[in-house]
Amino acid sequence: MPATHSPMPARAWIVRLARVCWERKTLSIIVIVASVSTILLAALTPLITRQAVNDAIAGDTTHLPLLACGLLLIALFDFIGNYVRRGYAGELSLWVQHTLRSRAFDSIQKLDGAGQDALRTGQVISRTNSDLQQVHTLLQMCPVPLAVLTYYVAGIAVMLWMSPSMTLIVICVLAALAITALRARRRVFAQTGLASDRLAHMTEHMREVLEQISVVKSCVAELRETRWLDGQSRQMVRVRIGAAISQAMPGATMLALPVIGQIVLLCYGGWSVMNGRIDLGTFVAFASFLAMLTGPTRVLASFLVIAQRTQASVERVFALIDTRSRMEDGTESVEGQIIGLDVEKMSFHYDNGNRILNEISFSIHAGETVAVVGASGSGKSTLLMLLARFYDPTSGGVWLNTTTGQQNIRDLKLTALRRRVGVVFEDAFLFAGTVAENIAYGHPQATQDDIRRAADAAGARRPTPAYCAS
Incomplete structure (x- = not known):
C-alpha cells in the first residue's frame, strides 16, 4: 500500500462518495428535499420585498399584510427546513463514516500474506481515524453546496427576468469564485496529503517504540527516540503551516469577492435608478439577493477549502478499501476427515526475489509429530504460512489427504482450510480481555x-x- 498517491480526477472522488451516501436513500432524499425546498422559498423573499417597496412608493398598502404574512411563512419554513437538513445531514455523515470504516477493515482482513507484509499499521490507523473524521466533517456540510447552488440558479433566473445587465455583475462574481477555488485545489491537496502521510509515519514509529519499550530502554535509546519524534513533529508542523497558508489566500479571496460585487452592484444599481432604467423595488430586490448571497457564499468558501483538504483523506480511505489480495480464493470445502498432508516439490520466494524454499517434498500422516529444524531465516515459519495458505508457492503444491481423496489447497475456500489447518505463530500476543x-x-x-x-x-x-x- 503506497504511502503517497496522486489525486483522482476532480469528479471521481465526489461521485464515489456520493454513491456511498446514496446507499442511505431515505436520508439522502430528506437532505436534498429539505435543502432545495428551503432555498427555493427563500429566493422568493427579495421578490416580495420588491413588490412591497413598489406598492409603498405608489401609495398602495392593501397588499402589505399579505406580503408580511408571506415573509413570516417563509421564515417559519426556513427554520423547519434548516432543522431537518442539519439533523439528517449529521446522521447521514455518521452512517457513511461507519460504512467506509467497515469496508476498510474488511479489505484489510482479506489481504494475503504479501498484502499484509506491505501494510503499514500507522497508515491504517491514520486512514480509519483522522481521515474518516475529515470525511465526517465534510459530509455534515454536504447540504451547503446544494443549497447555495440552488440559490444561485433560482436567484440568477429571477434576476435575469428583472435586469440582465445587473445580473451580469453577479455572474462575474460567481465566475471569479469558481476560478479561485479551482486554482487552489491542487496545492491544497498536495500539502494536506503530505501532512497526512507524515502523521501516519509518525504514528507507526510511535507504535513500534511503545510496543518494544523494553528494547529501547535496554539500548539506552530514549533520548534518540525523543529527538526523532521532535524532528518529525516539527516537520509535520511546517507542512501543516504550509497547508494553512495555501488555504488562506483562496479563502480570503472568496470572502472578499461577494463584498466587491455588492459595492459594484450598489453603484451601478443606484445609477440605473437615477436614470430610470429600473425601479426602486428592483434595485432593492437585487441588493437583497446579493446580501443573501454573501452569507451562503462565505459558508461555501469555507466548504470548498474543507473539501480541498478532505479530498486527500477521502482518496486515502478509498485506496485502503480498494486494496485487494492477489491470491484467489478457492471454491471447494474440505471433504471428509483429514488423514494426511503432502508437499510436492514446493518452492517459494518473496516479492524481493530471495528464494526461501527450493523444491521441498514431504508427507505427514494424521497423528504424527514432525520437527522442522533450520537456522534463523531458513524458511521454517514461511513453510507453516504456506500450509495455511497465507502465501501461494512459487512452484509445486500442497495437498490435503482426506478420507474421500486428495485436494489441492488452492482449490479450497480459505475459511474452510483454516478451520481445519491451524497455525500457531512464534510471536506472543494477547488480545485485551481474559x-x-x-x-x-x-x-x-x-x-x-x-x-x-x-x-x-x-x-x-x-x-x-x-x-x-x-
Whole structure:
C-alpha cells in the first residue's frame, strides 16, 4: 500500500462518495428535499420585498399584510427546513463514516500474506481515524453546496427576468469564485496529503517504540527516540503551516469577492435608478439577493477549502478499501476427515526475489509429530504460512489427504482450510480481555471444559479461575 498517491480526477472522488451516501436513500432524499425546498422559498423573499417597496412608493398598502404574512411563512419554513437538513445531514455523515470504516477493515482482513507484509499499521490507523473524521466533517456540510447552488440558479433566473445587465455583475462574481477555488485545489491537496502521510509515519514509529519499550530502554535509546519524534513533529508542523497558508489566500479571496460585487452592484444599481432604467423595488430586490448571497457564499468558501483538504483523506480511505489480495480464493470445502498432508516439490520466494524454499517434498500422516529444524531465516515459519495458505508457492503444491481423496489447497475456500489447518505463530500476543477469551478466540462457542482441555494440552497448567479472570 503506497504511502503517497496522486489525486483522482476532480469528479471521481465526489461521485464515489456520493454513491456511498446514496446507499442511505431515505436520508439522502430528506437532505436534498429539505435543502432545495428551503432555498427555493427563500429566493422568493427579495421578490416580495420588491413588490412591497413598489406598492409603498405608489401609495398602495392593501397588499402589505399579505406580503408580511408571506415573509413570516417563509421564515417559519426556513427554520423547519434548516432543522431537518442539519439533523439528517449529521446522521447521514455518521452512517457513511461507519460504512467506509467497515469496508476498510474488511479489505484489510482479506489481504494475503504479501498484502499484509506491505501494510503499514500507522497508515491504517491514520486512514480509519483522522481521515474518516475529515470525511465526517465534510459530509455534515454536504447540504451547503446544494443549497447555495440552488440559490444561485433560482436567484440568477429571477434576476435575469428583472435586469440582465445587473445580473451580469453577479455572474462575474460567481465566475471569479469558481476560478479561485479551482486554482487552489491542487496545492491544497498536495500539502494536506503530505501532512497526512507524515502523521501516519509518525504514528507507526510511535507504535513500534511503545510496543518494544523494553528494547529501547535496554539500548539506552530514549533520548534518540525523543529527538526523532521532535524532528518529525516539527516537520509535520511546517507542512501543516504550509497547508494553512495555501488555504488562506483562496479563502480570503472568496470572502472578499461577494463584498466587491455588492459595492459594484450598489453603484451601478443606484445609477440605473437615477436614470430610470429600473425601479426602486428592483434595485432593492437585487441588493437583497446579493446580501443573501454573501452569507451562503462565505459558508461555501469555507466548504470548498474543507473539501480541498478532505479530498486527500477521502482518496486515502478509498485506496485502503480498494486494496485487494492477489491470491484467489478457492471454491471447494474440505471433504471428509483429514488423514494426511503432502508437499510436492514446493518452492517459494518473496516479492524481493530471495528464494526461501527450493523444491521441498514431504508427507505427514494424521497423528504424527514432525520437527522442522533450520537456522534463523531458513524458511521454517514461511513453510507453516504456506500450509495455511497465507502465501501461494512459487512452484509445486500442497495437498490435503482426506478420507474421500486428495485436494489441492488452492482449490479450497480459505475459511474452510483454516478451520481445519491451524497455525500457531512464534510471536506472543494477547488480545485485551481474559485468558479464557484469548484461548477461545478461534472458537467463540467453546465451553469452559473446552477451554480447560485446550489449556492443559498447551501446558498452561494454571488454576482454572485464572483462565476466566485474567
